Amino acid sequence: MSTLTETATCPATEPAPVHDVAPVLPVVGGDTLVPLVDGRRVRYANLDVAASAPALEAVADRVTQVLPLYASVHRGAGYLSQVSTALYETARRTIGAFVGARDDDLLIVTRHTTDSLNLLAGCVPADPGTGEPGRVLVLDVEHHANLLPWQRGTEATVLSGGPSVAATVAELRDELRAGVAEARPYALVAVTGASNVTGEALPVAEIVAAAHDAGARVVLDGAQLVPHRRFSLEDTGVDYLAFSGHKTYAPFGAGVLVGRRDWLDAGTPYLAGGGAVRRVRTTSTDWHEGPARHEAGSPNVIGAVALAAACEELASVEESDVRAHEDALRRRLVAGLEALDRVEVVRVWEDAADPVGVVTFTVAGYDPGLVAAYLSAEHGIGVRDGRFCAHPLLGRLGFDAGAVRASVGVGTAGEEVERLVAAVAHLVADGPEARYGVVDGLWVVVDDPRPVPAGSGLDGLLATAALGTDEAFGCLPDDV
Known part of the structure; x- marks a missing residue:
């Protein structure tokens, strides 16, 4: 696996927390609430913008x-x-x-x-x-x-x-x-x-x-x-x-x-x-x-x-503002994750400079799909897991089993990054609170209590997918 140090992208001192960093531009759905398995509803932390970014307002x-x-x-x-x-x-x-x-x-x-x-x-x-x-x-x-x-x-x-x-x-x-x-x-x-x-x-x-x-x-x-x-x-x-x-x-x-x-x-x-x-x-x-x-x-x-x-x-936005916003979030994300035991951040080159807001990591002892399912179900965080349509690269770096990717953009708030770091820290220290299983190759919550959003048109599909089994019940809410 990659053990390179981030000499070109991390400062000498640990970045300050970014709780108060605001988005650069407003995006549609920035205030969307999602259910957690404990019954709470929290604002969705969309840290999967590298896959598909939300629409700007x-x-x-x-x-x-x-x-x-x-x-x-x-x-x-x-x-x-x-x-x-x-x-x-x-x-x-x-x-x-x-x-x-x-x-x-x-x-x-x-x-x-x-x-x-x-x-x-x-x-x-x-x-x-x-x-x-x-x-x-x-x-x-x-x-x-x-x-x-x-x-x-x-x-x-x-x-x-x-x-x-x-x-x-x-x-x-x-x-x-x-x-x-x-x-x-x-x-x-x-x-x-x-x-x-x-x-x-x-x-x-x-x-x-x-x-x-x-x-x-x-x-x-x-x-x-x-x-x-x-x-x-x-x-x-x-x-x-x-x-x-x-x-x-x-x-x-x-x-x-x-x-x-x-x-x-x-x-x-x-x-x-x-x-x-x-x-x-x-x-x-x-x-x-x-x-x-x-x-x-x-x-x-x-x-x-x-x-x-x-x-x-x-x-219409100053390029320096976009860079400063993204740089603060990325630096904090990398530093926060690397400070945790059993967490490794993936890198390709030791001398890479000015990376964009994409950070991929693994948590030793946990399948990447389980980490992603846990972040969603217990913390309302959306990330990506797998090999990211880059199989040769992940294989060469020693991550053939995949990894977890968090990505930020102009609509990302600092609170979302802090929530991810805290959630991974909780996973490393205490493990997940819900029970998880694999259905059709995907990690899902067993007996998932989260409801399907009203008006989504998925109610019938959910009933069909479940087919009376507990394991299938958690498939659809993560995909909404």
């Missing part, structure tokens, strides 16, 4: 405002169709501006980061000399969304990251140079903007320089970066960026791929259908260039508008 307000204006786009002559088209295309420009898109970049509205990277994988050109599939270089630290797409239609090389950031960058640079020397250059380097497991990141500027020197382009998985740090395609030289609305406080089903247009204009259209074509005959098709080429069908207008609203709201 400003985003929800914007969606409510534009819903009455919603209609078909691009080919409708009606007034609301023209308005919806303007809303959609304005959203495209707003999102592009937020991430520093260059004047000639294309911005394609997708479903999420996974969708975006799969789209790009179909546009990587073949080697011009051999006609073989284009080569892609990727690290084993990646989320599966930035690993699996490159294994279909391209020739992917997966490097194991080194023990430090410096060693990892050196490995990437050496492999890129070797590709050039062997006359088998890489077309693309795929790298995460920030790890979804640890929040750590590699230096983008160094990777871009190494890739461009070797004639390769760079795609950045920005799913965990864009919601936490200001980023610019133009300033960094990154060629392609993918990120998700549901991680950027706009959970309305839209994501983005933005970057150099030549590959996207020449690539096979991602979806075959209406809107992506100029002319269709029974024997031939002329495809559009530009975003329309990959946006067949009715686009997600509301999702794009919501993501644009999130970008505007995040841009």
Whole structure:
């Protein structure tokens, strides 16, 4: 297992408690109460924003405002169709501006980061000399969304990251140079903007320089970066960026791929259908260039508008305020957990600097799923457990059985972090108070007394799931 110390991210003295740290921006559901197994109701501590972030209140307000204006786009002559088209295309420009898109970049509205990277994988050109599939270089630290797409239609090389950031960058640079020397250059380097497991990141500027020197382009998985740090395609030289609305406080089903247009204009259209074509005959098709080429069908207008609203709201806050807020919460979380016996914080690199608000840990003697179920049932805390769609990384670090991940964002209050640290301390000292069992591979409360929320539509499902057994009764409330 990883035993690296956080030399680059922890101060010399233990961080002060953060009980009084307030959210930077209000989010929908910030005051939602959830039931505990002891009968109390507490404010939900959402420390799972790395999976899906709650909507900003400003985003929800914007969606409510534009819903009455919603209609078909691009080919409708009606007034609301023209308005919806303007809303959609304005959203495209707003999102592009937020991430520093260059004047000639294309911005394609997708479903999420996974969708975006799969789209790009179909546009990587073949080697011009051999006609073989284009080569892609990727690290084993990646989320599966930035690993699996490159294994279909391209020739992917997966490097194991080194023990430090410096060693990892050196490995990437050496492999890129070797590709050039062997006359088998890489077309693309795929790298995460920030790890979804640890929040750590590699230096983008160094990777871009190494890739461009070797004639390769760079795609950045920005799913965990864009919601936490200001980023610019133009300033960094990154060629392609993918990120998700549901991680950027706009959970309305839209994501983005933005970057150099030549590959996207020449690539096979991602979806075959209406809107992506100029002319269709029974024997031939002329495809559009530009975003329309990959946006067949009715686009997600509301999702794009919501993501644009999130970008505007995040841009309205001083970057230093967001960093200070997140840094205080993360430092306190790491220090608080590391002060506990039997708790280990997961790290990839000893020299990682400026990690985002994602912290993964284990508690010796407890399955990660049991820890997560305990935090929910007895403390009203939502976290993630498992291997976080990063199986190669967790396996290499010695956490093949999984871990627990806590993540913070602009809507997180300091009290939530303090509650998590106290809850884990209680688990280590005294163990859980409720009884837990495994049902269908998931840890649940045995004889769970927590009610299903009124209006959720799950009452019938709950009765069906239980089937007269005590163990099944606790499955659904944790999933609501």
